[in-house]
């Protein structure tokens with residue numbers, strides 16, 4: 001527990017006396033002996049303080065800005081595990097970089113639609129299956145709770161959060177939400193119901209989903225006039241109880257109730273224009289209602305499980321600013337495409353709408369070449385963040401150091417200034433002779449791997465271990481006593497919405513890909529029934545280049561996740577038309593077949609591995625050689 005100053009004690013006493021709520025920042029400082037009447041317990045439930053402290057923040061590396069933003073705000077599309085990204089966004093909030101239209105710090109609205117792994121391949125007895133189901137349940141809850149803790153802290157003091165779930169896990173999640181958000185902040189359980197065919201024979205067909213709506217505090221306001229439902233013509237009559245609904249006379253329509261029955265799911269032809277093809281895509285009308293009710297133009301809206309980007313698309317249309325995060329490459333490219341092809345009206349109708357500038361960031365999987373090209377101060381700032389160091393220049397025995405990792409000193413090796421210098425044993429000897437026993441038991445040096453001339457993770461001198469934090473590869477495991485886990489990309493459509501829990505960071509390693517590109521129908525295949533000739537891409541070799549301390553070996557094609565294709569690549573923006581999942585490709589001998597007429601000028605093909613690394617190829621028709629039909 002942190003020590004409270006006299007002024008703080010006085011301030012708290014005054015608040016209590018005047019019946020005012022205490023600011024959020026006191027939550028972890030005051031030693032409450034809280035005995036809850038009931039609480040949700042499950043295996044491996046971590047303490048909130050530990051979650052907040054132990055989560056890595058991953059710096060954001062800008063990849064590309066779409067549209068020009070001058071020096072102002074650009075909306076943010078972030079590729080990475082949302083937990084690590086949320087911690088980074090928390091820091092941005094603390095630095096005053098996230099503000100709403102009225103200047104309040106934080107985001108005004110959070111909407112999330114987290115996935116629950118549906119495909120569970122269990123072998124073994126029924127008992128084992130039931131047991132596995134429980135584990136999956138607890139793991140999912142903890143996965144969600146961790147994110148909710150950060151989302152709560154990211155919200156502005158008058159913000160709102162909506163958590164979209166289905167009937168399978170909604171009730172557990174409600175208990176978790178009550179704990180994290182405070183039961184008194186619970187505002188609504190919204191039931192979104194729709195129609196559609198069902199094969200259910202042993203139960204009522206499930207045709208609803210649930211959205212839990214929580215306010216951050218009593219300060220949160222709600223724009224109920226903005227979401228009034230227009231009267232149907234014959235309903236324009238004075239207020240009265242009618243047909244089970246309450247009608248009141250209001251020029252804008254009737255109040256929207258906590259059950260939405262007027263938003264179809266994607267079954268109706270009227271929504272054809274809106275369907276992107278991303279599994280679990282939600283209707284724009286649903287998001288429009290949430291965004292109008294709980295934010296104002298210019299406010300920040302955050303979706304940490306963005307998928308096809310419905311939240312961002314609707315936020316654009318309603319003049320809000322947005323931040324979207326997803327750990328799937330397919331989601332990122334889907335969102336990029338969607339944002340660059342927006343239509344003004346909800347439901348993707350009407351005239352084209354040019355999206356406000358937005359920047360795509362990598363968070364956790366970085367481009368080393370880009371990092372190396374940064375000016376020194378930016379490089380230094382980035383790498384300190386990468387290793388969770390505090391940026392605090394200080395001097396010991398005349399040596400300028402860059403910051404701290406915990407209580408230990410950190411030096412960022414200036415490879416740009418001393419171009420020919422290398423970091424060898426002599427360098428460590430020199431440091432030791434100057435610093436001697438003026439430093440602690442651990443001393444950290446961040447340096448490009450290529451500058452380091454020895455293989456050990458650390459060198460011991462006197463009572464100090466001089467640790468090397470190499471870029472791109474490092475000893476993250478030992479450092480944080482946490483296993484490093486990669487982000488995972490799906491290998492089939494079924495997996496697209498699986499949860500991902502990644503820890504740490506890595507650098508992009510282009511996979512080795514060898515393909516044959518040829519014209520003509522592949523052997524043993526029937527014609528494609530199209531006018532042009534068949535064009536075929538046959539993947540012969542696909543190998544990932546993952547750097548790891550333990551040698552990893554994957555068989556050929558085992559690490560392929562998917563192949564995405566833009567048949568008319570404009571040389572600027574990848575606007576994919578087709579996606580081929582590894583599991584499907586395997587069934588067709590790793591052949592991608594398409595009508596050669598589709599190829600318009602040049603095409604771009606992106607081969608993606610399960611770790612999110614890409615190999616990009618640009619091909620023209622002439623690159624496809626003829627082969628016997």
Ligand SMILES: C[S@@+](CC[C@H](N)C(=O)[O-])C[C@H]1O[C@@H](n2cnc3c(N)ncnc32)[C@H](O)[C@@H]1O
Nearest residue numbers: 082113281282305307308310326327328499500
């Ligand atoms: C149900 S979908 C969201 C669909 C979205 N509401 C829409 O309208 O398209 C859930 C998304 O969460 C993403 N996801 C899962 N785990 C994640 C994580 N740890 N970090 C970021 N995104 C994650 C998945 O890649 C998937 O795209």
